[in-house]
Amino acid sequence: MSTDDEAGFTDFVAARQAALSRTAYLLTGDHHLAQDLVQAALMKAARHWRRIHTSPEAYVRRAMYHQNISWWRRRRFTESGLGGLDRAAPTADADLRLSLDQALARLTHKQRTVLVLRFYEDLTEVETARALSLSTSTVKSTTRQALARLRTLAPELAELIGADA
Known part of the structure; x- marks a missing residue:
């Protein structure tokens, strides 16, 4: 170099x-x-x-x-429990962040990765599919399944997840 x-x-x-x-x-x-x-x-x-x-x-x-x-x-x-996203700077929504952290930890690796790319990285379904070498329909179904599982695992996150997402 x-x-x-x-x-x-x-x-x-x-x-x-x-x-x-x-x-x-x-x-x-x-x-x-x-x-x-x-x-x-x-x-x-x-x-x-x-x-x-x-x-x-x-x-x-x-x-x-x-x-x-x-x-x-x-x-x-197997995954171990997760701590908060930022232990050094607790915020008013620490309970919500902890709930999200724990719920994400209970998703499959594939579901977690798809949700991170779609909603944290803000990639489109097509971009996510390309990044993971998956079909767009697989990304769509995985997203749908992961959000449904999050709703079941952490009903307190309903406002974050949204009813129609």
């Missing part, structure tokens, strides 16, 4: 690491796995920086999504 490439990569990491870490946490539900996920994606980005430097965020996020899917397909590990 040339000095210019290295500087560009360093600037990208400094600017986007916090946002990437938040998304990784939502995908994994575990701070340590989230750190590993971001690190793995950034390592891939560093290797391909010369090719991806014009749009590195899309590459890194896609690498995170695929790595996360690879982990849960390969390991099928």
Whole structure:
């Protein structure tokens, strides 16, 4: 990697690491796995920086999504309970955030990933399907099933989920 490439990569990491870490946490539900996920994606980005430097965020996020899917397909590990999204700064809606955290932890990895991409990352169904290498109809049905399961697991989240979503 040339000095210019290295500087560009360093600037990208400094600017986007916090946002990437938040998304990784939502995908994994575990701070340590989230750190590993971001690190793995950034390592891939560093290797391909010369090719991806014009749009590195899309590459890194896609690498995170695929790595996360690879982990849960390969390991099928059981999730442990989740803490709050931000323990350092409690907010007025901490109970709601904790309920959401716990409900997301009880979804399948696929359901959780689809919901994070659709509603946290604000991707369309088509973009989500492309990012996960799924069909659009699979994204739609997975979203529908995940939201129905959230309504059952955490009825107190009804206003967040919406009746028609």
